[in-house]
Amino acid sequence: MPTDPVAVYVHIPFCPSKCGYCDFNSYAMEGDVIDRTVRAIVTEIRRSRQKGRPAKTVFFGGGTPTFISEPQILSILEAVFETHPPIEGAEITSEANPGTADITKFVAMRRGGFNRMSLGAQSFSNSDLLTLGRVHRSDEIGRAFSVAREAGFDNLNLDLMFGLPGQDGTGWHRNLDTALALAPEHLSLYCLTIEPNTAFYRLQLKGQLDLPDDDVQVAMYEDSVARAAAGGLEQYEISNFSKPGFECRHNLCYWDAEEYMGYGPGAVGSTETEFGRIRYTNLKHPDGYCKAIELNLPLSCDSEILTDEMRRTERIMLGLRLNRGLPIGEVLLKHQAIDKVVAKGWAEIDGETMRLTPQGRHFCSEVALELI
Ligand code: SF4
Numbered sequence: 001m002p003t004d005p006v007a008v009y010v011h012i013p014f015c016p017s018k019c020g021y022c023d024f025n026s027y028a029m030e031g032d033v034i035d036r037t038v039r040a041i042v043t044e045i046r047r048s049r050q051k052g053r054p055a056k057t058v059f060f061g062g063g064t065p066t067f068i069s070e071p072q073i074l075s076i077l078e079a080v081f082e083t084h085p086p087i088e089g090a091e092i093t094s095e096a097n098p099g100t101a102d103i104t105k106f107v108a109m110r111r112g113g114f115n116r117m118s119l120g121a122q123s124f125s126n127s128d129l130l131t132l133g134r135v136h137r138s139d140e141i142g143r144a145f146s147v148a149r150e151a152g153f154d155n156l157n158l159d160l161m162f163g164l165p166g167q168d169g170t171g172w173h174r175n176l177d178t179a180l181a182l183a184p185e186h187l188s189l190y191c192l193t194i195e196p197n198t199a200f201y202r203l204q205l206k207g208q209l210d211l212p213d214d215d216v217q218v219a220m221y222e223d224s225v226a227r228a229a230a231g232g233l234e235q236y237e238i239s240n241f242s243k244p245g246f247e248c249r250h251n252l253c254y255w256d257a258e259e260y261m262g263y264g265p266g267a268v269g270s271t272e273t274e275f276g277r278i279r280y281t282n283l284k285h286p287d288g289y290c291k292a293i294e295l296n297l298p299l300s301c302d303s304e305i306l307t308d309e310m311r312r313t314e315r316i317m318l319g320l321r322l323n324r325g326l327p328i329g330e331v332l333l334k335h336q337a338i339d340k341v342v343a344k345g346w347a348e349i350d351g352e353t354m355r356l357t358p359q360g361r362h363f364c365s366e367v368a369l370e371l372i
Helices: 032-046 070-083 103-112 126-132 138-150 169-181 199-205 214-230 249-255 286-294 308-319 335-343 360-371
Strands: 006-012 055-062 086-096 116-122 156-162 186-191 234-237 240-242 260-263 268-273 276-282 300-305 347-350 353-356
Touching: 006 032, 006 070, 006 249, 006 268, 032 070, 032 260, 032 286, 055 070, 055 249, 070 086, 070 103, 086 249, 103 138, 116 126, 116 138, 138 156, 156 169, 156 214, 169 186, 169 214, 186 214, 214 234, 214 240, 249 308, 260 276, 308 360, 335 347, 335 360, 353 360
Parallel strands: 006 055, 006 260, 055 086, 086 116, 116 156, 156 186
Antiparallel strands: 186 240, 234 240, 260 268, 268 276, 276 300, 347 353
């Protein structure tokens, strides 16, 4: 077993309700099932074959991690720390829904070891939030932000989405400016995508989803990059911006195709084993996941050994998203393809590195397909 530090992800699959656009592994459940799942997650972590391997980052995502109680959150974090002792300065993040902010919980989480919080704001417009099916309202975002600061979090992210039904450029400016006025260390800005098996997908099929057209979405994205930069947040990935030194180190592990442990229902991990790099996905539904843990049955619903070619493909698809680019020769091998995307103005060469141009960021998948 490798002994070097690894990224650790924990999936908490519960939410107060299901948002209309959500295709994450999340369930609007409450009561005993939460206690049972928390116990199962703790057991899974304690049984890890990679026990003893230090954590360089820990990320609690979901779902809504802050929907569960602070003793439940902290019991899982304690199991993580016992199994993967954090290295000095490890980044320990939890996602949080602004509607679930509570000073007692946030203080307990900060004292328990979390040092970064990511607030799922999505929009500062109540009408957007209602459309999206979010449980929080606009004024709760600023309140959650202040509560997090008061609790001692000096590394805060806000998630916002653009391209929402009925949203125009002015509405998006207002959202961005309100977010920037809070002075977060990090912003994640994603365009809404309509995924199959969501309420939004069904509305779209019926022609009942009034989405901004592609040109408006492109303008919203360009505007985000310019406004974030003017607000002191540097773009380091297609959708992510931070103050210098506050890039999300956990997500950088994904984009750099490094190893990561995944615990909890539906969590995905990618780790080195005696057979090579294996990517696995845990059983998704909390009931099936808990049964597997309780009966000591296999926990993965999917696993595969990644060949060298699959790993290089993954490295290109993920690494291209980063502003720092990818090394030529080591990862990018097809020189004709590199020349082609450079000639199109989608990429530029800097010494031994190739990176997307601002124009190329709109064609990341096309560039990746050329290079693979
Ligand atoms: S809060 Fe997030 S995970 Fe939960 S339902 Fe909404 S989008 Fe999905």
